[in-house]
Amino acid sequence: MRIGAMVTAAELGCSAAVQDSFPMLAATARQLGTVAVRNAVTVGGNICAGIPAADCPPSLAALDATLTIVNTRNTQLPRESAGKWAEAMRLSASPADYGALVHVAVCARMDRSLNRWTDVRVAIGGARSQPSRIHVAEQLLEQGEWDASRIEEAAHLIEAEATLSDLRASATHRGRLAGVALTRILNKARHQHEPDSGGESAR
Amino acid sequence: MKAIEVSLRVNGEPMSATVSPNRLLVDWLREDAQLPGTKLGCESGACGVCTILVDGVSRKSCLMLAAQAADHDLETIEGLSASAQELHPLQRRFVEHGALQCGFCTPGMIMAARALLQKNPSPTPSQIRAGLAGNLCRCTGYVAIVRAITAAAEDLRP
Numbered sequence: 218m219r220i221g222a223m224v225t226a227a228e229l230g231c232s233a234a235v236q237d238s239f240p241m242l243a244a245t246a247r248q249l250g251t252v253a254v255r256n257a258v259t260v261g262g263n264i265c266a267g268i269p270a271a272d273c274p275p276s277l278a279a280l281d282a283t284l285t286i287v288n289t290r291n292t293q294l295p296r297e298s299a300g301k302w303a304e305a306m307r308l309s310a311s312p313a314d315y316g317a318l319v320h321v322a323v324c325a326r327m328d329r330s331l332n333r334w335t336d337v338r339v340a341i342g343g344a345r346s347q348p349s350r351i352h353v354a355e356q357l358l359e360q361g362e363w364d365a366s367r368i369e370e371a372a373h374l375i376e377a378e379a380t381l382s383d384l385r386a387s388a389t390h391r392g393r394l395a396g397v398a399l400t401r402i403l404n405k406a407r408h409q410h411e412p413d414s415g416g417e418s419a420r
Numbered sequence: 421m422k423a424i425e426v427s428l429r430v431n432g433e434p435m436s437a438t439v440s441p442n443r444l445l446v447d448w449l450r451e452d453a454q455l456p457g458t459k460l461g462c463e464s465g466a467c468g469v470c471t472i473l474v475d476g477v478s479r480k481s482c483l484m485l486a487a488q489a490a491d492h493d494l495e496t497i498e499g500l501s502a503s504a505q506e507l508h509p510l511q512r513r514f515v516e517h518g519a520l521q522c523g524f525c526t527p528g529m530i531m532a533a534r535a536l537l538q539k540n541p542s543p544t545p546s547q548i549r550a551g552l553a554g555n556l557c558r559c560t561g562y563v564a565i566v567r568a569i570t571a572a573a574e575d576l577r578p
Contacts, residue, residue, distance in 0.1 A: 227477075251554025253471055253478040253532065 222261025241303035270316030275342035279322035431499025468555030478535035
């Protein structure tokens with residue numbers, strides 16, 4: 218799928234094609250700001266504004282999106298990440314807040330033959346000076362079953378990656394939020410894909 | 421900075437103007453087009469008092485330059501009722517339900533509600549609250565506003 222830079226958040230969130238292929242990205246767009254802001258915000262602007270708490274970059278990073286930055290000579294082709302499980306979560310003081318305190322986005326493929334999650338992507342926004350993939354958590358989550366202890370360990374890893382402190386929240390607080398968001402996302406994946414695993418409820 | 425010639429429609433009237441590239445749309449509406457019903461609050465997209473419709477879709481006029489409105493169709497609170505003697509159902513219901521106190525947020529609230537009702541003529545209270553999430557009221561509170569919009573939606577349904 219190719220998404221033009223001038224597509225608005227409202228269009229992205231309501232597009233049948235995006236909802237069908239990348240429901241996590243559509244949900245990210247629908248949670249961005251408020252109605253009249255979503256009617257104005259463009260995907261290109263949301264990325265290029267370079268704001269640490271921007272909504273789209275973590276979800277796009279988790280989906281392995283590539284940017285095609287156009288000049289007169291150079292173009293790049295996007296890679297495919299359809300067919301993977303994906304979920305994103307935005308935590309903010311209120312929807313009208315300028316930016317989220319933390320975004321966490323996860324994308325992964327369930328390999329049925331190995332009964333394991335592969336191609337795991339974990340991205341965080343708002344908690345560092347730039348949206349970032351958290352490779353240590355990705356590696357851990359590719360090593361085995363997403364049981365309670367692995368999820369807890371992944372949450373601790375992402376917690377440690379929050380470094381941004383400002384007047385809205387400390388890095389410690391953002392880290393805790395990121396850990397909670399990741400735990401909820403991973404539990405959701407686990408319960409959707411392993412209905413018999415039972416037990417643990419989302420933190 | 422070189423001035424820009426724009427032509428646009430405001431409340432159905434064709435208008436043309438020469439604007440500085442850095443002129444905010446809300447300032448142009450209030451000061452140049454003499455339509456001060458649209459208010460200016462936070463000037464950063466958070467409070468919603470400057471909400472207008474651009475091509476039927478809600479936008480914050482403090483987050484648009486006047487030059488960006490070129491060739492678009494704008495609707496402000498002044499364009500809502502057919503004449504100065506009558507109120508639009510949204511305005512009438514706001515009055516009847518006491519959905520305003522100081523009134524500063526009201527034009528933005530009503531325009532956001534109008535955009536919502538055009539897309540969804542029968543919104544639930546929670547859909548109304550989601551539709552108004554970008555419009556802040558600091559005195560009356562939202563209960564009466566949600567009731568007024570629910571009543572206006574009934575008036576407006578065919």
